[in-house]
Amino acid sequence: MRPESTFDLQSFLPYLLTQAAERSSLEFQQVYRDRYGMLRTEWRVLFHLGLYGTMTAGGIGAAAGTHKTKISRAVHRLAERRYITRNRDGADRRVEHLDLTPRGRAVFNELRGIAADYDEALSNQLSETELKVLRTALRKLAGMQSGRFT
Amino acid sequence: MRPESTFDLQSFLPYLLTQAAERSSLEFQQVYRDRYGMLRTEWRVLFHLGLYGTMTAGGIGAAAGTHKTKISRAVHRLAERRYITRNRDGADRRVEHLDLTPRGRAVFNELRGIAADYDEALSNQLSETELKVLRTALRKLAGMQSGRFT
């Protein structure tokens, strides 16, 4: 029989991660929302294109672990605002290649600067080692399944 | 002028945290959704009551960092399913004291066991030190503001 007193909500990783994620995204989110009316998925698409160059919707979805319908809608809105262009592939006409417009790149550049500042502000709350271990652990958790457990 | 090549999405804490949080919540979420039709906020309310005993909606909201409208709706749905009772405070009639019903406690006990197993499965992917540093860092990030930075 399982002991009753074992479980601690404040140590439960999914809970702790969600709290930290929500909290740490808050201020930055505020910036791209208030300033550019962007949602989180739109921000992600913008950053993928800005950092990695031309990509397809599917490629971004795979890289960011985001569902294709969310990507589809984000792409639609970004194109509407002329932050990105959509170019049908010649060989496979199901595919579209996405790119930042100059306008999109300008927004990306500004947001990247703010993101870098924000990341630094967060990082300064932790020691060097803490930060290093944290990033490693998060990458492991983000990239893996625990396997069936129920 | 800021260097162009500095920013790395895979090291950006808010991004990394969100990815890890989404990923790690997914499987557990599946359990309480499929099995009990519960949403995340309902799960949180249930666990707060199960672990800490009688609480008010406002108290849970403050403890969990969750907006009162989300709590309000979660409480409504949990009461509807007879997982919790709502008792008006005698002295301050704006306040309701919430408690698990026996039925709610049974569900809580089962979910707590599953949560403990899941946490263990996740924890096993990390070393002892990693885990310790991770929890400390997450608590810091969850509980603090970076201050003005924009």
Added chain:
DNA sequence: CCCGGAAAGTTGTAACTGTAACAATATTCG
């Protein structure tokens, strides 16, 4: 006492998300 303001919750509405179903291609292989 009683009025203004604060606090605890609730509700309306518009926006966002998830699931599944869909259309338009591409590919496989008998």
Added chain:
DNA sequence: CGAATATTGTTACAGTTACAACTTTCCGGG
């Protein structure tokens, strides 16, 4: 070739969330 199947991306609809406005109750100063 051509029917079955897979892939890329969109859309419909139902369900969830956010924000603001609201109700009810409490508190403090005149």
